[in-house]
Amino acid sequence: MTVRWGVLGTGGIARSFVADCTAAGVEFVAVGSRTEEGARAFADEHGIPRAHGDYASLVADDQVDVVYVATPHSRHAEDALLAIEAGKHVLVEKAFTITAAEARRVRDAARARGVRVVEAMWTxxxxxxxxxxxxxxxxxxxxxxxxxxxxxxxxxxxxxxxxxxxxxxxxxxxxxxxxxxxxxxxxxxxxxxxxxxxxxxxxxxxxxxxxxxxxxxxxxxxxxxxxxxxxxxxxxxxxxxxxxxxxxxxxxxxxxxxxxxxxxxxxxxxGREELAGYAHEARAVEAALTADAAQGGPVEIAEDGPAGIDHTVAVMAVMDEARRQVGVRYAADDAVRPLWTERPS
Known part of the structure; x- marks a missing residue:
């Protein structure tokens, strides 16, 4: 199964990820930026055939199977939800979101839409x-x-x-x-x-x-x-x-x-490698989608395991609690829950 990737965001981490993954054979077919000029410059730099001057056009591209969200993490929930609504699988850069409440929204939306969502915690x-x-x-x-x-x-x-x-x-x-x-x-x-x-x-x-x-x-x-x-x-x-x-x-x-x-x-x-190592997370997503296709539907995975979305939500809740104790507040902190409510079952 060939998995076709779209890139949402054109900052430094997007450049590193795409360059490394392209060298490893990952196929990128489209990129979306806030401007046509930014998208075209990124596409030309990395040999990507299609450039979109807004994020909505990228996620609507019917040639894209998976969207890699590489915007600042203050936008991760918004951009991941946009891709999920369009029926795309999503790999979201870390930190996955700003808060655990946002992470839950993304998780629940992906499950309701029947798509996979994974945190790009490449380690x-x-x-x-x-x-x-x-x-x-x-x-x-x-x-x-x-x-x-x-x-x-x-x-x-x-x-x-x-x-x-x-x-x-x-x-x-x-x-x-x-x-x-x-x-x-x-x-x-x-x-x-x-x-x-x-x-x-x-x-x-x-x-x-x-x-x-x-x-x-x-x-x-x-x-x-x-x-x-x-x-x-x-x-x-x-x-x-x-x-x-x-x-x-x-x-x-x-x-x-x-x-x-x-x-x-x-x-x-x-464990040193010739490349940086970002491609391993992309290949893991591709392997999951290939298994889904072979089985005719989503394959059961350990959502509370190290690569599972419940695990990601739990980590976000741990960081919510740490911030609460230290006194760091974000605008998105309207729905913080204690960390112990997030233990994967």
Whole structure:
């Protein structure tokens, strides 16, 4: 089955995603921007045959099977719902939405329309991530008891930049923190409670935040993220009989190793790739749609698994609660629910 992709949005992440996926053989047939000029320039740059000067025209394009939403995350819910209403499957950049309430709306709309919606949390789809899941399932480090992960970058300080604007969902959490939070939830499950502390800018967005989460059975995770400092960005999963250490930059294709309880290296892995690794998430969507076509309808998937939409909603609810404790408020916060209501059944 050939899956034809459309791109909604023409910013930096769209350029990186399309360039990487095109090199891996993913087929892009259309792009939509807010202007004809922007769409045509992007199409010419990436060899995409059709350019649309508005998003509605893109999602109405009958040659498009899947829409990749690459607008700022303050628009993700609106743009995903537009594509879903048009009957398109959707891959939505992370953070999936601004709030869990928005994520629920997108999830429910996709289910009602009978289309697939997936969060483009690309780390989840890397081959090294699948290998780490196997290592954990085999019990090679015993029972996981602690996850540690960071994501620090020195990003623009201009108060007019979207990262520093509360109206656009600015702050470290949704751009950077979503990586380590998702990683901790992927490994240990949705937390039963959390404590968050952070530093706010004059504009009211979080410049730094740390979260300690408690998970089933008393396991814990500690994550920290910031947009005003740069660090190596590594991660570890510590178990009762050993640990897994991921080297910088841990959320990209990288090197990693298994250590025993005394810290000695048991096995080393090299997950680095020639390409950036974005194509794995696109191929996962294509594989799901191909399976659907072979079965004559949607194939049952684990919606609360690491790539499932219920899992994504749960992560968004965790971040809602962290923001609530730190004091970061968005205009979309009119329907925040406590994180424990979002545990996948």
């Amino acid at each position: 989840r789809f890397l081959p090294q991530t699948a290998m780490i899941r196997r290592v954990l399932a085999e019990g090679r480090i015993g029972t996981p008891r602690l996850v540690e992960a960071t994501h620090h970058q020195a990003l623009p300080t201009d108060p007019r930049h979207r990262l520093n604007d509360p109206a656009l969902g600015g702050g470290a959490l949704l751009d950077l923190g979503v990586y380590p939070v998702s990683f901790a939830v992927d490994v240990l499950g949705v937390p039963t409670g959390l404590v968050a502390a952070g530093t706010l800018s004059d504009q009211g967005v979080d410049t730094q935040m740390g979260i300690v989460m408690t998970h089933h059975g008393g396991a814990q995770s500690t994550v920290h993220f910031a947009l005003d400092v740069r660090t190596p960005n590594s991660a570890s999963i510590i178990g009762t009989e050993g640990r897994i250490d991921l080297d910088p930059t841990w959320y990209t294709p990288t090197t990693w190793r298994i250590r025993d309880a005394d810290g000695a290296v048991v096995e080393e892995f090299d």
